[in-house]
Amino acid sequence: MTLTIHDKIISDRGSKYAVSGGPAATRAEAAALLAELRRNKRFAKATHNTWAAILSGEGVKDDDGESGAAQIILQMLERAELHDHVIIVTRWYGGKHLGGDRFRHVVDAVRHYLEQRR
Template sequence: MSNLYSYVNVDHPAPKCLATSQEIRDRGSAFVGNVYHASTPEEAKAAISHHRNVVHAGKKAYEISAWRCMVLKHGKSGLGGPDDFEVKAGYDDDGEQWAGSKVSRVMQHEGVLDAVVIVSRWFGGTLLGPARFAHIETCASEVCRTFKRVEEMEECISTLTRLDDMLASLRQELNDLTQNVDLATSGSTSARTASDEIENVKGRRSRQPDYTVVQRDLDITKARRLVGARESAVKSVKSLLSRKRIMLASTEAEV
C-alpha cells in the first residue's frame, strides 16, 4: 500500500511508460520491454521501483533494466556547453546474469539518452540458454526505437507550437499594418485589396491547431509536413508584411 500511495500522491506523480514492446513467448517464458523517461539515475530507479511494485505488483518477474542519463558534471552550470555534461549509465540484472549489460548496449547502439529500459521476463520453467538474451535485446531494441520516435515527435510538436505562436504574432502585426494602410489610402481600391488579403490570411487559421491525433499516432511524416507548411506560411506572411510596409511608406510620402 505504501508503494502505491507514494506514486498516486500529487507530490510524486507516477512515472509514465512511453512505449511497450510486443510480447515474446518461448517455451513457457515471456519477455516484454518498456521504456520510461528518466533525466537522472534517481528517476530511473524510481521508474524501476514503480514498474516492479505497482505495474507488476504480485507478478514474479525478472525486471532487467538499464539507464542512460545526460547530467551536469559536479560543479558545472551548463553554461560551458557540452563539456559541462556527462552520461551517467547503469544497469541491473535483477538475478538474470549478464542481461542488464545487454540492455545497456542496445540503448547505447540506438543512441537513447534520458531513459530507462526495463525488460520483464517471466520464467516458464525451461532454461533457454543464449536465446533468452536475443529475446531481451529484441524487446529492448523495439522500445528504444519507439522512444526515439517519441522524442522526434515531441521536437516536431514543440517546433509547430513555436511556429504557430510566431504566425499569430505576424498576423496580428499584418492586421495592424493593414489598418494603417486603409487609413492612409482612405478606402481606395488598393486598401480594399489589402483588407481582402488580410482576411484571407486570417481565415486560413483562426483556431489554435490540435496535434493530439498526430502525436498519439506518432505520425512523424505528417508532423514534418505540418512543420514545412507552417514555415511556408511564416514566409508568406512576412512577404505580405514587407509589401504593406512599402505601400504605407509610399502613401505617407505622397501626403
C-alpha cells in the same frame, strides 16, 4: 514521469517477456519508474525486471538475476544514443532454461521498444 509498457511481446518455452521504459535523468527517477512498474502486481511477480539507462553520460544497470542481460540493454541504448531514458526488460520464467536464446529475446524486446518510440 511516464512509463510506457509493451506487455506479452515474446513467448518461448513458457517464458514470457515484456519491455517498458521512460525518461529518467537521475538514478532516483529511474528507481521511480521501476517502482511504478512493480506496483502492477503482474510485474511485481516477474522473475526478472532487468534494466539499464545512460544517466548524465554514465551507464547504470541492474541484471535483477538475469546475468548479462542489463549489459545488452545498455549497449543498445548506447548504439541508439538514447540518454536519460531507462529501458526495463521483464521476464516471467516458464520452467525451461532458454540458454543463449534469452539474450536474443532481450535484444528483440529492446528493439521492439526502440521501434515503438519512433
